[in-house]
Amino acid sequence: MQSVPLALEHFRRGGIVLVFDRAGQPHLALSAELAGLAPVALMKSFGSNAFSLALTAAELFQLASNVHLPKCEAVSAREGGLWEYEGLSEAAVDLARLSGLKRQVLLRALEPQDVIAFAERHRLPTVTTGALMLYRQRNEAAVDFVASADLPTPHAAQPFRAHSFRSSIGDVEHLALVSPGEAVGDPLVRIHSECLTGDSFGSLRCDCGPQLDESLRRLGASPGGILVYMRGHEGRGIGLANKIRAYALQDKGLDTVEANRALGLPEDARDFGQAAQILRALGHNRVRLLTNNPEKATGLERHGIVVSRVEPLVIPPNPFNAHYLDTKATKFGHMLPKRSAT
Known part of the structure; x- marks a missing residue:
């Protein structure tokens, strides 16, 4: 028992x-x-x-x-x-x-x-x-609320409300952006893993930057929509330096999974327990999740958040990330359209 x-x-x-x-x-x-x-x-x-x-x-x-x-x-x-x-x-x-x-x-x-x-x-x-x-x-509480403030962005006519949280593990800081208004039913939520190269520098090797922009646009149009920005998730949890090491192997022909394995690193080391705690701190136990990754929905549900619906977030591929997106679909089960054979 x-x-x-x-x-x-x-x-x-x-x-x-x-x-x-x-x-x-x-x-x-x-x-x-x-x-x-x-x-x-x-x-x-x-x-x-x-x-x-x-x-x-x-x-x-x-x-x-x-x-x-x-x-x-x-x-x-x-x-x-x-x-x-x-x-x-x-x-x-x-x-x-x-x-x-x-x-x-x-x-x-x-x-x-x-x-x-x-x-x-x-x-x-x-x-x-x-x-x-x-x-x-x-x-236990793995995250502590720190402060809130308005955050005007180009993605919504009114400011998002930014809520900062600090993790009790490693002193990592996370951010939740909540769009103005009250959600009707379950709020639309995006759990976005930190990606410095894509989010800040506009790297074309991944789809992270465009996904972040599109998420904020859709959340800004959805009252009470929430973006939880997870720090410490860089490179699916392996860290920035290791991500660059993996990129170097990808330049030699390995895909993202093969590169991580060659470095002795996990394919995906992320956990969504703290994201679940942030959602509960904001008053939500049920969400509509904006993702192509079924593991994000499973991960939240393992931590007690009910995912009532999954809504896709598909970004058109470019010549630099098309193979990467194919790998996400074939090896991680992401819900992405398959490219026609050429």
Whole structure:
């Protein structure tokens, strides 16, 4: 039976928790500092693949001293845990942090079997990464409101209302622009990931700049429309310098996915939990979403925002980004028209 408080109590007493990752795969999780002989033996008997030790970079040089720990490979988790990314290692360190323990967690995949029967037989509480994420949403604030002011733009006859927010993770600052008036029904919303090269410099390698302009035009014409501008999402979350490194590989013939993989970077490292918190801070739990990317809708819904409708935001390709847009359609599932073969 899934219960986050039950799992936390069991974990802080040195017990194993069965954690289901985003793909639904079960993993055994145990506090490294409290790992005893019996639970480690259970993980050895019923686990598959190698042991790993999930920890944050801050914990790397303060490893738990425990004679019962088996040989394992360290796996880095993001400092903000599930606020930053819905990954297994992030869920594991959140388990430890919420339990008041060192963020060092022994992990091992569970061998194929009747998982529910296994959990009941060994009296192991179960949680999913999604349940842990929702627990944090209900009990913590990842963003803090800072200030509001009018922001006149060429995109609307009246100023947008700009609301600034500061993240508690990495001190990143986000901005929400709200168009004048009250939305009739669910507001039209655009979650726009920061893109310095496209938004500020007009780069033709992507469609980000034109998407931002078109979003503001459509939101300005929609009373109560909201643009949430997410800082820290540069290059789908890999950062500006890494994006330029990826561009260099794309210049040699790789597509955007292949370039990220060649650099050992994730294809898409973004998470929309803080965007969801900003929308809730503005008073909205349901939205109409302006996007071509179905993962944005899924990402918001994982964080408790109902997406009642998805509206496309298609920008005509240019000679520099046509291949990039094709890759977004074929490898990321973006809802974009396919080009005719030439």
